[in-house]
Amino acid sequence: MSAETTSQQIALVTGGSRGIGRAIVEELSRTHQVIATYNTNRQAAQEVADATGAVILPCQLGDADSRRELLDTIRRDFGHVDLLTNNAGMAPRERRDILEASPESFDELFATNLKGPYFLTQEISRWMLEREVGRIVFVGSISSFTASTNRGDYCMTKAAISMAVKLFAARLAPHNIQAFEIQPGIIRTDMIASVAAAYDKRIQDGLLPQRRMGEPADVARAVRSIADGLLDYCTGQTLHVDGGFHLRTL
Helix, strand or coil, rough: CCHHHHCCEEEEECCCCCCHHHHHHHHHCCCCCEEEEEECCCCHHHCCCCCCCEEEEEECCCCHHHHHHHHHHHHHHCCCCCCECCCCCCCCCCCCCCCCCCCHHHHHHHHHHHHHHHHHHHHHHHHHHHCCCCCEEECCCCCCCCCCCCCEEEEHHHHHHHHHHHHHHHHHHCCCCCEEEEEEEECCCHHHHHHHHHHHHHHHHCCCCEEEEEHHHHHHHHHHHHHCCCCCCCCCCEEEEEECCCCCCC
8 A cells, every 4th residue: 555545644653563562553543554563473463464454564673774674665655654653672581680781682672672763763753854744652661760670771771762752852843743752561461471460469469559450552542642633732741651650659
């Protein structure tokens, strides 16, 4: 499908094959032509495409050549992007105390979680500037402000994403382009499947003011509010989708 054959707005969702990304694709596909990227799990991505009509494209976000191939394909077939959702990311392959963490893990996480979305957003922003319209979402994490000493590299990438949102929001605001951060909390995905039972118990014991774990659809609904333009005068804001985890109470 090309830009000439659809009047729908175009949404790009990175990491759209599973979990939060899949929920965002499912939500946005009701109103947008969605382009969803995947890295390794083509079967899962194809299932999403079959269910939603999304166009699936491979992309190893931390690799410059892979990003360029993705961008060239989108530019050729669609011409522009109205909504960019930077969702793709990864956790460390092995959790290690910061005194034992490896440079290899650090480099891999920063390439995938920060460098990739930063430079993808740079290029998409240039396209948006041509039309002076667009919306950008970064899916961050409560790990941007919550110290987990056994995955420090991950926490630092998410803290850096928070600043990236502020930078793009400030740079693009005069041109009718808004940037937002969504910070999910504990969300029921396969990323936390091995510790979900422990989290459920901690939540019931009071870890979260709202006594339930989040679902991918909770994050997708936050993206929906941005996609529908309901927050267009709120650029640079962070949406906490965390059941109140960010609140400080006495």
